[in-house]
Amino acid sequence: MTENARPDGGRERAYTVRLELVDEPGELLNALEPIATQGGNLLSIFHERGSLTPRGHIPVEVALEATPEGFEGIVDALRESGVAVVQAGSERYSxxxxxxxxxxxxxxxxxxxxxxxxxxxxxxxxxxxxxxxxxxxxxxxxxxxxxxxxxxxxxxxxxxxxxxxxxxxxxxxxxxxxx
Amino acid sequence: MKLGIIGAGAVGSAVARLAPEYGHSVVALADSESAAIDPDGLDPEALLARKEDGEALGESDPDEALDAPYDVLVEATPTTLGDAEPGFSHIRRALEGDRHAVLANKGPVAERYEEVRTLETGSRGQVRFEATVAGAIPALSTIADLGAGNVTAIRGVLNGTANFILSRMAAEGLGYEHVLAEAQDLGVAEADPSFDVQGTDAALKCVILANVLAEGNGDGDTAEVGVRESYTLADATVEGIEHVPPSALELAAEDGRTIRLIGEVSTGSIRVGPRLVPEHGTLAVTGTQNILQLEARHAGRLNISGRGAGGPETATAVLADISRLEA
The missing domain is CATH 3.30.70.260 (ACT domain)
Structure with missing residues (x-):
């Protein structure tokens, strides 16, 4: 009973992903889409519009729930769609x-x-x-x-x-x- | 067995009434005013009927009951804190006379456990106190069967009044004061409910459990670090339910949870307070029910629930102790 059991037998846990987005319209939406399509459950988004990374990107922290397999798929899909994933803290907030x-x-x-x-x-x-x-x-x-x-x-x-x-x-x- | 019963409240009088059915005779029955004593056996029904009519129980001084020719002293006077008197002295009198003492009064085993055990060591009589923890629920005998050293933690709902209030508040969305008044009308809460709603009563039961578990804690290598030899109420961290608003119960329910006054004993820590538990989980008993959850080596988790208060219910625990003395 420590985590939500899922019909597919996998178990959901919480993950935090740090992304760096280009400051362009639609970028955030673009970055969030793979989470939904891979069956992840979005918990919170921390969007630091004021602070830029040295490369001029906007840092975004996304907390989500997914099965370990689902999470791998999400990170892969984010990278494939060109989003910079700087940290996929798999164990950070478990x-x-x-x-x-x-x-x-x-x-x-x-x-x-x-x-x-x-x-x-x-x-x-x-x-x-x-x-x-x-x-x-x-x-x-x-x-x-x-x-x-x-x-x-x-x-x-x-x-x-x-x-x-x-x-x-x-x-x-x-x-x-x-x- | 011949019983001397000190205290003729709900528990004491229920023990007296049930004694013949369990094969015992009552040779002394005392309340705070007077005592009835007859070495050949009293008629408890007749005596208690007299008491209900406002008459004295008997002709003797209550203190004389302690010298009556009983085999077992049943100590059922109200629980007192600190020096646990006069209960403690009653037990001492019984043990010094090499008679057994069976307690419904929590005070002596919660506040002066070591002294009670020392008196027992010097006596041919034994001390038993199943009735002090969770009424009819066989808490201590289950621990004894498992072996106190094998029980690693205990948690549970140990006060029916607090549980009634919290479960009514959750079910009806009513405030604390409102439900307390209702509980008082129903006789579930006393006129002064502080002992129950502030967590003291549940804490005393937890202290008694901690004392029993500490006895099972081995020496040297097998001893658990942090477990002392005995505990008193002062060692418990206690929080009551008076500050729990209906809004907290509502928010808990939205999340599939509820709030219960939970007592916990593990490796020398004793704690009572309102906690979040799954709404339909094992510990979320409703009304005046109690539940005890034991974690035991090899055996895993055991849950025992039932009536944690009430005259006849608690009297069955006293009578169970008496039959163990005969074995």
Whole structure:
């Protein structure tokens, strides 16, 4: 039960791919297409438009889920279509962690909390759901899904960051051994 | 066996009522006010009917019950923390008189475990406490059968009140205060629910389990690093459920999960707190149910669920202990 079982018997895991794109219209779309056609599941795209590589390209970090076989196909297809794949971090973010944060999330700047997590924990926040039934001033809850190399380490960072902002954390029983 | 029962609450009175059916006689029955003592055996039904009518249980002082000619002292007074009195002294009296002690009271084995075991070593009587962990669920006897040294970790839902509140909140989308009031109306939660909802009760059970597992931890090469000889409530990290809002349960459910108050014991660490578990997973029992999940060498994972509280339910654990004393 550590990863999603797929009908074809393969198992999905999370991957991070760093690409360098030429600054031309349609390049990003072009780069993402092989992911879909090879059966990958796109989790997040980090598109640093402001910063250019020394070669004048735009660095893009893509987090995706795929079976190991599917992932190989994606990297091959990206390279074939002329996209520069600078890092195919197969093992980098192979674990998932889902946690709930409870407290004055809005008042304590949730987006700051999230970027703080990504920075310190070397994790990628792949999903966020917020529920604030009492409005922005009251107690709200957020569910975070993080892709990480090491769930236990990330969890301790989550606790640390939450404690700084006076938030409660509800963690899963077995961090990392998750869907 | 002749039983001396101290404490005539839900558990004590259920033990008294069921004793004849299990082949035992009750020679003393005491509550905090008085005691009924008869070396030839009491009529528990008649005595408890009197108590329900507001009369005293008997003519004697409660303390005299401790000197009655019983084979087994059943300690069923309310759990107290710290010095675990008066329960601890009751057990001492029984053991010093070379009689057995069977506990439903968690205090002595959670707070003064080593002292209880030392008293037992100097006595011809034994101490048993199956009823202190998860009511009717045969937790300690299962551990004994597996061998405490073979059980590497235990986790579970060990408080029915907290579990009732969380599962009602999740099912109905209601707030904590609302469901707590409902639980109090139903008699599932006490007027002062802090012991249950703050995680103390579950933590005491985990401490008792940790003490039992620590006894199975071998010496020298086989000893697990980080396991001490005995534990108390102060060694547990405890968090309750009072701060869990309905929105958290909602977000968990959207993701196929739910929140349960989970107690965990492994290699010397004792922890109780609300945790995310799969919504339809083994640990997500509903209502007042309890579940215990054991990880054992060679045997793998074992799950035992059932009623973790209630008079007759918990009394069956006391009676099981008594029959093991006879064996």
């Amino acid at each position: 674990e998932h962690l889902t946690v709930l944060l409870i407290g004055p999330l809005v008042d304590t700047d949730l987006s700051d909390t999230l970027s703080c997590l990504e920075e310190r924990a070397e994790a990628s926040v792949t999903d966020v759901s917020l529920s604030a039934p009492e409005g922005t001033a009251g107690t709200s809850s957020a569910r975070l899904r993080l892709a990480t190399a090491e769930a236990d380490h990330t969890l301790s960072i989550v606790h640390e960051a939450a404690a700084e902002k006076g938030l409660d954390v509800i963690e899963p029983l077995t961090p990392g051994a998750e869907r």
